Amino acid sequence: MRRSVFVASLLVTAVMGLGGIAGEQKSFAARAQEKTASTAEVKIDNFVFGPTAITVPVGTTVTWVNRDDIPHTVVSTDKVFKSKVLDTDEKFSFTFTKAGEYPYFCSIHPKMTGKVVVQ
Amino acid sequence: MNPFDIKAAFLAKHAQHVVLIHFPIALFIIGVVFDFLAQKTKKRGFAEAAYYNLLGAAIFAVPVVITGILAWQFQLEGQKLKGILLMHLVLGCASAVLIWIAWGLHARARRQLPETLPVLRLGLETLAVAIIGFTGHLGGFLSGVNGPN
Numbered sequence: 001m002r003r004s005v006f007v008a009s010l011l012v013t014a015v016m017g018l019g020g021i022a023g024e025q026k027s028f029a030a031r032a033q034e035k036t037a038s039t040a041e042v043k044i045d046n047f048v049f050g051p052t053a054i055t056v057p058v059g060t061t062v063t064w065v066n067r068d069d070i071p072h073t074v075v076s077t078d079k080v081f082k083s084k085v086l087d088t089d090e091k092f093s094f095t096f097t098k099a100g101e102y103p104y105f106c107s108i109h110p111k112m113t114g115k116v117v118v119q
Numbered sequence: 120m121n122p123f124d125i126k127a128a129f130l131a132k133h134a135q136h137v138v139l140i141h142f143p144i145a146l147f148i149i150g151v152v153f154d155f156l157a158q159k160t161k162k163r164g165f166a167e168a169a170y171y172n173l174l175g176a177a178i179f180a181v182p183v184v185i186t187g188i189l190a191w192q193f194q195l196e197g198q199k200l201k202g203i204l205l206m207h208l209v210l211g212c213a214s215a216v217l218i219w220i221a222w223g224l225h226a227r228a229r230r231q232l233p234e235t236l237p238v239l240r241l242g243l244e245t246l247a248v249a250i251i252g253f254t255g256h257l258g259g260f261l262s263g264v265n266g267p268n
Contacts, residue, residue: 047263070203070260070261070263071202071203071204071261073194073195084198085195085198085200085201085204087201087202107194107195108194108195108261109262109263111263
């Protein structure tokens with residue numbers, strides 16, 4: 001009797017342990033997925049990209065939203081990405097799959113500049 | 120860009136439009152003012168001044184239209200326009216046509232008799248000034264002159 005109780009408690013402990021490991025693995029996988037599928041937003045307002053410089057991990061999708069009254073564009077200096085003309089409240093997204101620095105500007109207002117740093 | 124760097128200014132592709140546009144606007148408006156004065160006073164000097172100002176406006180309208188279209192092609196790669204940009208393009212073209220018509224009426228009258236100049240032209244010129252003013256307002260809005268330095 002005592003032996004069977006011992007075996008049963010051992011089994012319960014083992015099952016709980018395995019469950020814990022599985023849970024740990026699951027949360028690690030979820031975190032990795034979150035990391036690869038993270039997002040960031042840059043607001044365009046009053047002729048300024050805000051924030052002007054943004055640092056994000058590889059795999060991040062950056063979305064630019066035009067909150068200004070007038071149209072703007074988002075054009076990579078190195079021709080990596082380019083948006084169409086964004087009217088008020090229109091958005092443009094780009095996913096950065098390689099590390100590096102990505103300076104960009106508004107082709108209608110070249111004084112408007114920004115930078116995405118991908119690490 | 121350094122505004123005194125001539126090479127950089129010419130290579131900017133689109134920058135000339137916002138510079139050149141001031142000439143036809145100023146010449147046309149002052150030409151219309153002289154035309155109204157000529158109509159009121161019947162003085163030939165005012166009529167001559169009106170003609171040459173309108174001539175200048177008609178000439179300057181050509182590079183302004185060309186650089187405006189180039190700006191569309193270079194900056195926006197000719198993509199389909201909408202909103203303020205489309206309105207600016209349409210009204211800008213209408214303004215240029217009205218400037219050429221106004222000058223054409225004066226040029227035709229000079230070849231014939233000054234009396235053949237229709238009084239209705241003043242209405243057309245007033246309409247043109249209004250459209251040019253609105254187009255210029257949109258252009259200023261687009262260029263960001265009201266934005267932060």
